[in-house]
Amino acid sequence: KQEVTQIPAALSVPEGENLVLNCSFTDSAIYNLQWFRQDPGKGLTSLLLIQSSQREQTSGRLNASLDKSSGRSTLYIAASQPGDSATYLCAVKNSGYALNFGKGTSLLVTP
């Protein structure tokens, strides 16, 4: 069964710092990996989707990389802002229909 791990579970950084969130998965036979953001008490917002054949995807200040063979993905956030404070979740898609989620990294960006 696919296991998805996100480290660290929580992170606090001062505004302006660049930061990296990590996601690892045990079964490298994935079709894609998706990063989500979740604000407290809200649903998930899709940030980036990386297909299994891709190495990275970029959207604004966000850059996600994928190393399928080693079972790792990173989400890089440049020049962090207080509005980036949220929980970030990664999810991988193996065969079948559903996504397998990590438990998330809770990010706090302090002014």
Add this chain to the structure above:
Amino acid sequence: DVKVTQSSRYLVKRTGEKVFLECVQDMDHENMFWYRQDPGLGLRLIYFSYDVKMKEKGDIPEGYSVSREKKERFSLILESASTNQTSMYLCASNTPDLINTEAFFGQGTRLTVV
């Protein structure tokens, strides 16, 4: 703007009640999902549907059932609500494309069973 809409943001129900959670998507997606999210446990799949009237059990289907009579609507039913079903419930949808399919989520329903 693509949308997955859940009928309620917050619900409070009594133990033993039959509870309906509704989800509607406007993207013509074939697949729809119900997850619950609990602190320390993350998101767990309850049920999913890959077509109208088709459903499959997820990891934690006990105490739940689902209905999909129309493509855009997927309902989660708690047959007899219990306090251990107090949770955040999240609906999602995507296409059957294996590789290039992005999942979209609703805003969540916070259910409290008293």
